[in-house]
Amino acid sequence: MVSMVEVTNFEEAHAALRRFYGKHATGPYTLDRMFELLAAVGNPQDKLRAIHVAGTSGKTSTAYFIASLLRETGAKVGLTVSPHVDEANERVQINLQPLPEAEFCSALSEFLNLVEASDILPSYFEAMVAFAYWEFARQEVDYAVVEVGLGGLLDGTNTITRADKVCVITDIGLDHTELLGDTVEKIAAQKAGIIQLENDVFMHEQAPGIMAVVQGVCDQKTARLHIAETNSSAETYGLPQFQIRNFALASTVVSFVNAREGNPPLDPKQVKDAARVYIPARMEVLRMEDKTLIIDGAHNAQKLETLFSSIRAKFADQPIAVLAGFVEGDRTRLAGALDVITDYANHLIVTSFYSEKDFPRQSVALEDIVSYCQQRNWQSVEPIESPADALAALRNRPEPLLVVCGSFYLLNHIRPLLQEGK
Numbered sequence: 001m002v003s004m005v006e007v008t009n010f011e012e013a014h015a016a017l018r019r020f021y022g023k024h025a026t027g028p029y030t031l032d033r034m035f036e037l038l039a040a041v042g043n044p045q046d047k048l049r050a051i052h053v054a055g056t057s058g059k060t061s062t063a064y065f066i067a068s069l070l071r072e073t074g075a076k077v078g079l080t081v082s083p084h085v086d087e088a089n090e091r092v093q094i095n096l097q098p099l100p101e102a103e104f105c106s107a108l109s110e111f112l113n114l115v116e117a118s119d120i121l122p123s124y125f126e127a128m129v130a131f132a133y134w135e136f137a138r139q140e141v142d143y144a145v146v147e148v149g150l151g152g153l154l155d156g157t158n159t160i161t162r163a164d165k166v167c168v169i170t171d172i173g174l175d176h177t178e179l180l181g182d183t184v185e186k187i188a189a190q191k192a193g194i195i196q197l198e199n200d201v202f203m204h205e206q207a208p209g210i211m212a213v214v215q216g217v218c219d220q221k222t223a224r225l226h227i228a229e230t231n232s233s234a235e236t237y238g239l240p241q242f243q244i245r246n247f248a249l250a251s252t253v254v255s256f257v258n259a260r261e262g263n264p265p266l267d268p269k270q271v272k273d274a275a276r277v278y279i280p281a282r283m284e285v286l287r288m289e290d291k292t293l294i295i296d297g298a299h300n301a302q303k304l305e306t307l308f309s310s311i312r313a314k315f316a317d318q319p320i321a322v323l324a325g326f327v328e329g330d331r332t333r334l335a336g337a338l339d340v341i342t343d344y345a346n347h348l349i350v351t352s353f354y355s356e357k358d359f360p361r362q363s364v365a366l367e368d369i370v371s372y373c374q375q376r377n378w379q380s381v382e383p384i385e386s387p388a389d390a391l392a393a394l395r396n397r398p399e400p401l402l403v404v405c406g407s408f409y410l411l412n413h414i415r416p417l418l419q420e421g422k
Contacts, residue, residue, distance in 0.1 A: 005112040007105045010087060016112060017088070020124040033122060034156045037130050040118035041111065044130075044137035048078075048144040050160045051253060054152040054191040055170025057303050058246040061282050062170050063147040064096070065243075065250035068277035070143050071095050072270040073254075073263055078136035078144040080157075082125065083355075083408045085280040085297075086415055092132045094139060096277060107135050125149055126156045133160075143257070153193020163198035167223070168253055170203070170246065172210050173302040188213040199223045202253050204230055204245060228252035237275035240283050241313050242306040247275055281411050283310060286418065292318075292401050295415070297408040299326060301336030307405065308344040321347040321399040323390055323414070324406035326364045334364060337406070338372055346399055347380045348373065351390035355409040363407070387413040 007013045038045055051070075053063045060081050067079040077095055084090035089098035092107075099107065111131045115122070122130065129149070136144045148155045172188050188210045195201055195217050203214065205227050218225045228249045239247055251271065258265055266274070286293040292315070298307040311320070322345040326334055341348055350369045355361040366383035373381040384390040391414055394402050404414050 005116060006109045007112075008102075009105060010089075010101055013088060013105055013108055016108070017124060017127065020122060020127045022123075029154050031154060031156070031159060033120065034126050034130070034159055037115070037118065037120050037122050037126060038133065038159055040120055041114045041130060041134050042137070044133040045160045046162070047137040048133065048160060048162075049142065049164055050144045050146055050162070051166045051168060051257070052146050052148070052157065052160060052194050053168040053170065054148040054155075054194050055168075056173040056187065056191075056300070057306065058170040058242075058249075059147055059168075060297075061243055061246045061279050062168060062250050063145050064277050064279045065247050065274065066168070066253055067093070067096055067143075067145040068274040069250055069254040069266065069271070070145070070257070072266055072274045073258060075142040076139070078132070078139070078141035080129065080132035080136075080144070081147040082128070082149045083412070085408060085411055086419075088128070090280070091128050092135050094141065099135070107131075107138075111135070123156075129156045129159075148191075148194065151187075151190040151193070153190050155194070158194050161196045163196070165196055165199050166253060166257060167195050167199050167201040168203070168249065169194075169201065169214060170249065171302070172206060173300065183209075185209045185213050189217070192217040195221050195223050197221050197223070200256065201225045202228055202249065202256070204228050204249055226252070226256065237272050239275055241310040242283065281408065281415070283307060288395070288402075290400065291395075293395075293418075294401070294403045295411060295418075296403070296405045297411055298405045299337060299407050300333050301340050304337055304340040304405065307403075308340060311401070311403070312344070315401055318401040319346045319399040320344055320401045320403055321349070321394060321397040322403045322405065323349045323351065323394040324404070325351045325353050325387070325410035326369070326406050327409065328362045328364050334369075335372060338369065339376075341405075342373060342376060342378045345380075345403075347382065347397060349382045349384055349390050349394055351383075351387050351410070352385050353387060353407070353410050353413050355412065361407075361409045363410070388417055391417050 007016050051066055053059045067077045070077045079093040080091050089104040092099050146157050148157050169191050192214045201223050281295050281297050284295045296307050298304045350366050352363045370381050
């Protein structure tokens with residue numbers, strides 16, 4: 001007899017989902033288990049009109065902007081992103097509102113009982129993607145905006161195969177090279193893996209090698225590639241510098257969807273309102289007495305350069321202290337990230353973390369970061385093992401501008417401390 005699952009609050013939801021931590025394929029990963037799981041819960045992905053967002057930099061922000069613009073049309077919009085920043089219900093949003101705790105837990109209970117009955121043991125990421133698809137179908141959303149977790153081709157989200165899916169590929173750079181490939185062309189092939197037969201595909205013009213790869217996949221899939229204009233009126237909406245390109249891409253996508261569905265274009269006020277959407281941990285600014293704290297999930301050189309350039313544009317030459325933590329993996333990525341941070345920061349505090357949710361994530365050993373900084377003759381680096389102690393040390397720094405960055409898994413530790421006022 002299958003035991004019934006019933007969760008009534010977030011704490012019980014975390015406990016129920018913990019059994020999926022670390023349940024990853026031991027050999028080459030395929031989407032077979034994900035398709036089996038979706039079949040067991042009624043193939044909800046086949047009921048969704050989806051906008052599928054992949055890329056190295058900007059995909060979460062672009063997904064939020066697309067959802068926000070679609071909401072302005074009067075549509076009912078589902079949004080799923082990963083990893084979540086504060087709470088798991090961020091992965092199942094309706095009209096940019098995470099499901100309220102009671103509703104989230106009630107729906108999750110029903111979904112987990114279907115999973116229990118199937119005898120399929122998915123990973124946490126697979127379970128949460130399937131849950132989002134299941135809930136979106138149950139709520140009959142008009143559109144589902146779906147952020148890729150990692151890569152694209154073999155990502156658990158890449159199970160929506162409808163011809164009317166719209167694919168969005170944000171800027172591509174070298175990241176997760178140990179999994180996706182060691183060149184931008186190889187990584188582009190993984191990102192372009194979300195493209196299905198007859199899809200419409202949107203991206204900004206990027207390096208020729210990237211464009212050749214994406215165009216090649218479009219040709220194979222008889223998909224249509226659309227190039228978004230980089231010159232956009234988004235600058236007039238008060239967005240930080242690094243978000244202008246993302247908003248321009250999102251606006252192009254939603255303009256296409258509106259035209260395809262026969263909807264009128266958004267007016268300037270609607271577009272401006274959409275640009276104001278709250279995006280957690282994207283150059284999020286907190287005022288703290290005589291200091292400013294900025295939180296951002298930037299973790300590679302491309303994202304960090306964009307972040308710090310935007311910070312400089314807004315805060316001029318104020319001295320900066322940084323708290324960072326990085327996922328263990330590609331050391332070239334780590335070196336590039338540290339090169340950017342040490343170019344801008346007066347002081348760097350590094351800390352540790354561990355997560356088993358989407359994928360097992362161990363932070364880089366602190367001594368390795370200190371050693372690299374010292375090799376660059378950069379001595380103002382301070383290792384502190386505990387994220388709580390590291391945050392306390394950051395807040396006690398003399399610099400007026402404080403930045404927390406490096407990994408969303410670090411932010412999972414830091415943001416609750418800030419909310420508790422520690």
